[in-house]
Amino acid sequence: MSRGGPAAGRGSVLAVDAGNSKTDVAVIGADGSVLGSARGGGFQPPVVGVEPAIDGLAAIVADAAADAGLLTEDGGDGLVTVSGGVAGHVSACLANADLPVEERELAAALRRRGWARSTEVRNDTFAILRAGLPAGAEPRGVAVVCGAGINCVGMLPDGRTARFPAIGRISGDWGGGSGLSEEALWFAARAEDGRGEPTELARTVPGHFGLDSVYALIEALHLGRIPYARRHELAPVLFATGAAGDAVARSLVDRLAAEVVALAGVALERLGLLDEEVPVLLGGSVLAARHPQLDDGIRELLAARAPKAVVDVVVAPPVLGAGLLGLDHTAAPAEAHTRLRAHYGG
Incomplete structure (x- = not known):
């Protein structure tokens, strides 16, 4: 177990870009600053099943949360969880979320993890779109x-x-x-x-x-x-x-x-x-x-x-797009978007 300061507060975002070969996660403050991040393996629910895929994602989220100074704990089943949630909103752009029914199923699975008060799942292509749009x-x-x-x-x-x-x-x-x-x-x-x-x-x-x-x-x-x-x-x-x-x-x-x-x-x-x-x-x-x-x-x-x-x-890395979509959802000010872009060189 590790303990740190309150890195993620009201209006903050847990950004997830999960591709077939790699996954990037970022904990983003309400001001657009990146408070913690982590990278892990690919996300393939059709191959391993939805819950095992989310288990793998959970380990990466826990690493990002620990990097942000949030409390993490071992649930006793070999999976690291995050106490008290990670952020106000989860913005997850996921590979293999190709159909709306898959997006709904994955969103429900993420909500059960209790990482945030709200959760939105999109196909990972939306992360590329949002990351590539000009600032403002x-x-x-x-x-x-x-x-x-x-x-x-x-x-x-x-x-x-x-x-x-x-x-x-x-x-x-x-x-x-x-x-x-x-x-x-x-x-x-x-x-x-x-x-x-x-x-x-x-x-x-x-x-x-x-x-x-x-x-x-x-x-x-x-x-x-x-x-x-x-x-x-x-x-x-x-x-x-x-x-x-x-x-x-x-x-x-x-x-x-x-x-x-x-x-x-x-x-x-x-x-x-x-x-x-x-x-x-x-x-x-x-x-x-x-x-x-x-x-x-x-x-x-x-x-x-x-x-x-x-x-x-x-x-620019697609996790930037996931983060910007999250800041859109929380109605963050333009300065937050600019700060996040600057962090990723976008």
């Missing part, structure tokens, strides 16, 4: 996130949103680092055995793993000598092969640019913003890498569909 701007715009997967959300100041299920091929999704990696492997395999057109991917894809043929890579993946999850490493290989001039790889990059613009365009249209000057924010590891062909393709295609849209790449 109202919450109005569209964000497309392309990391392991791909998703898009839009928001208006009156609370209306535009969103997609974004749960894979069954909801019409294509792209993301995972999807690109699978496409690279598919085209490489067909090029090597003659079913498909020639492509340098047949050399660069197995070469990434130190192998001399796609067949050897297929065998290694199938038999588990190379963990199947490592296929996600192939997205950068695809971009590098395209940058070197390979036509097949370049066509996949062009397809991703078109997919990003399709998502953004539909979201803009749903919110009545297609013909207005509005930010379209790009986030996630694939888009933040600023691959020239992809970046140029998105800007060119979006200019044709939404000429007044202003494209920008978000590099």
Whole structure:
């Protein structure tokens, strides 16, 4: 057990950005100052179940609370809890909260932990959107996130949103680092055995793993000598092969640019913003890498569909967006927003 000063008071925020691979938590004062923070592993309720996923999140919250000087205690079951709550409001932007019913289920699970008087759960894409909006701007715009997967959300100041299920091929999704990696492997395999057109991917894809043929890579993946999850490493290989001039790889990059613009365009249209000057924010590891062909393709295609849209790449950490959404909820003054942005360099 550790004891400290009253770091979080009335109007303060517990900000959570929980992605598939990592989770960031911040305890934010009413003035926008970051009082404590912590980072932990990914948040995957579909894999481990809702309550075990929240248990994992609870440990990270406890670390952030301890960093803020709040009282923490061992509940006797191996889980560290926080006495007396952490903040006035929980603003949680969570991966795998893709459907409203999932948001409600996760919000209920978080409320049972007693971390705050109020709790709001959103998909983690909303954190990118809020983090990327200019300082002092109202919450109005569209964000497309392309990391392991791909998703898009839009928001208006009156609370209306535009969103997609974004749960894979069954909801019409294509792209993301995972999807690109699978496409690279598919085209490489067909090029090597003659079913498909020639492509340098047949050399660069197995070469990434130190192998001399796609067949050897297929065998290694199938038999588990190379963990199947490592296929996600192939997205950068695809971009590098395209940058070197390979036509097949370049066509996949062009397809991703078109997919990003399709998502953004539909979201803009749903919110009545297609013909207005509005930010379209790009986030996630694939888009933040600023691959020239992809970046140029998105800007060119979006200019044709939404000429007044202003494209920008978000590099600020998504937990900033979760925190700003929390400060929006508590009606914190503009100075608090500015202080929080300054802390994260946003």
